[in-house]
Amino acid sequence: MSHLKDDDLVLQYYGEGGPEMLTAARHLEACTDCARAYEALARTLGAVKPPEFVEVPDDTQALRQLLREQVRAQTWLTEPRAIALAWLVPLLYPWALPAFFASAQLAGEQVPAVALSVLALLWACAGPVVALAVLHGTVDRFDRVLTRLRVLGALMATVSPPLFILIARGGERLPTWYGAIAVTAVLALVPWPNVSGPTRRLQFVHRVSAAVLGVFILGHIVNQSLAFVSVPSYAEMRSVMRLATQQSISYVVILTAVAIQIVTGATMVLKNVGAGAFARNLQAVSGWYLAVFLFSHVFAAFFLPRPAGVPPVAASLVPPYLLTSARATAQLPYYLLGVAAFLVHVGVYARLAAPAYLAESSVRRLSYAATFVGAMVVATVGLSLCGIHIYG
Amino acid sequence: MNDGDVEVFLALVERHRIYMYNLALQLTGNEQDAKDVVQESLLNAFRHFHRFEGRADLRTWLHRILVNCALDHRRSLRRRPDAHHPQPLADVADTAASNSPDPERLVASADWRRLVSAAMEAMSPLERVTFALRHFEGKSIAEIAQAVGIGHNAVKQHIFRAVRKLRLALDAACTSTPKRTGWSSR
Numbered sequence: 001m002s003h004l005k006d007d008d009l010v011l012q013y014y015g016e017g018g019p020e021m022l023t024a025a026r027h028l029e030a031c032t033d034c035a036r037a038y039e040a041l042a043r044t045l046g047a048v049k050p051p052e053f054v055e056v057p058d059d060t061q062a063l064r065q066l067l068r069e070q071v072r073a074q075t076w077l078t079e080p081r082a083i084a085l086a087w088l089v090p091l092l093y094p095w096a097l098p099a100f101f102a103s104a105q106l107a108g109e110q111v112p113a114v115a116l117s118v119l120a121l122l123w124a125c126a127g128p129v130v131a132l133a134v135l136h137g138t139v140d141r142f143d144r145v146l147t148r149l150r151v152l153g154a155l156m157a158t159v160s161p162p163l164f165i166l167i168a169r170g171g172e173r174l175p176t177w178y179g180a181i182a183v184t185a186v187l188a189l190v191p192w193p194n195v196s197g198p199t200r201r202l203q204f205v206h207r208v209s210a211a212v213l214g215v216f217i218l219g220h221i222v223n224q225s226l227a228f229v230s231v232p233s234y235a236e237m238r239s240v241m242r243l244a245t246q247q248s249i250s251y252v253v254i255l256t257a258v259a260i261q262i263v264t265g266a267t268m269v270l271k272n273v274g275a276g277a278f279a280r281n282l283q284a285v286s287g288w289y290l291a292v293f294l295f296s297h298v299f300a301a302f303f304l305p306r307p308a309g310v311p312p313v314a315a316s317l318v319p320p321y322l323l324t325s326a327r328a329t330a331q332l333p334y335y336l337l338g339v340a341a342f343l344v345h346v347g348v349y350a351r352l353a354a355p356a357y358l359a360e361s362s363v364r365r366l367s368y369a370a371t372f373v374g375a376m377v378v379a380t381v382g383l384s385l386c387g388i389h390i391y392g
Numbered sequence: 393m394n395d396g397d398v399e400v401f402l403a404l405v406e407r408h409r410i411y412m413y414n415l416a417l418q419l420t421g422n423e424q425d426a427k428d429v430v431q432e433s434l435l436n437a438f439r440h441f442h443r444f445e446g447r448a449d450l451r452t453w454l455h456r457i458l459v460n461c462a463l464d465h466r467r468s469l470r471r472r473p474d475a476h477h478p479q480p481l482a483d484v485a486d487t488a489a490s491n492s493p494d495p496e497r498l499v500a501s502a503d504w505r506r507l508v509s510a511a512m513e514a515m516s517p518l519e520r521v522t523f524a525l526r527h528f529e530g531k532s533i534a535e536i537a538q539a540v541g542i543g544h545n546a547v548k549q550h551i552f553r554a555v556r557k558l559r560l561a562l563d564a565a566c567t568s569t570p571k572r573t574g575w576s577s578r
Contacts, residue, residue: 006552006556007552010551010552010555011548014527016533040563041555044559044563045527045558048562050418050527051417051418053414054417054423056409056413057413059431064402067398067401067402070435070438070439279541352542352543353546355518355546355550356542356543356545356546356549357549
């Protein structure tokens, strides 16, 4: 056996070496160099004592006062309000789109109306943000109807844009839309299965398929950003990508990866929702969105016809201009949130995994930089989808 | 929630406050910060008390909240450089070494405690908290990972870095010619 590394000695000292501990202990008996290093480590760590035990200051009265103040200033987002807010998003979503289209048309003629169209777009894209606020105060058990209603409301608020597109492809709009909302609400009355089992293998499969799919999605996002700079470059890259993705092998790989993502993600989803765990909730919300987005983007074509008047974005070599009709406008929040959900989902995963490899300060700096770049990418894609290009 | 709930909550957490305060002291390193962290943890615990319904041990639940509050506290201190003015580690090490040239006496001295404290100040919030939980509290890597909400490997890496920083500072003080470039003797 080669010499023990410094980190192995630390694990050995704390009894955290796992199955290798016995082998390491034998090595320490046989190797004087390692034994000396271990002794030095043990001597130093053994001399690091905890702070001396101190008497607790009696601040019960001050604490009581603070708690009473907290009772008086209870959170604005109480459970009934959270549930109402969450369900209001899907209920109002169909009206956000005409509002955005009308204000965007108005903005073409009167510049001050730009602010109005931005507000309407923010309203159409608000679902995931509302879902995060609603989930923040939820419990991580789903044995109460109200809790299930809250989580389902957050789910519907998040997936409204892709679900609406999916339903619109079927022809019927409002009756089917409100029917889907009602059916989802009824699901709150049904007890949910226990989700406490281990998900390590599922996570592995999820990550592998995500890596495959990530390359494909990243290519699309980069190309769509490129459309903002130069339309000819976009068209050239798009034709190359079409050639690659329309090969039967790559097409099957993409479809399989999407299917695996949706199935494994759905199995893990409830485990990832928790009170106050912002990063986990962000991961879950972006995952929900991506699941419905990818399903509507990749699989819907198999069983739902595309409605007349909506440009087939995926097949086009010209960047789509989504402000041409009210129906096409619905795709703007759909794509913008799709890009944002992908970047957030990958970003949160990287943020949570990075501390194993990098110092905390580096991780924080990198995450600020990544957030800035991600926001720029979403804005660039949004501008190009609105038909704004530097070089036409 | 009403004032009656406040009294019930205070009665329930009362017997855990000594434990919480001493844990906070280990995680933060000074009494004022420990007091702030305990207060913040109890406010957080009260805010989310409806979620605790005896599913876990109350102490375990409070422990987790306190660890995260301590982490947030350390991070907020780092973001405010004016909040702490720790003496540079090298100065503390040199003073300690010159006051107690004999390593045995040094370890028993107040200088040593100051040196350990300064070395722990040089750690990042996660390094400090994971190391304190492992070294002082005797929590396993798995328990720390669960309390802090990061992966097992990340916990290990933070502890490794913390130990490296400690050894860099402490080994230097124990030798008459302080080493500053590495802590391994091999």
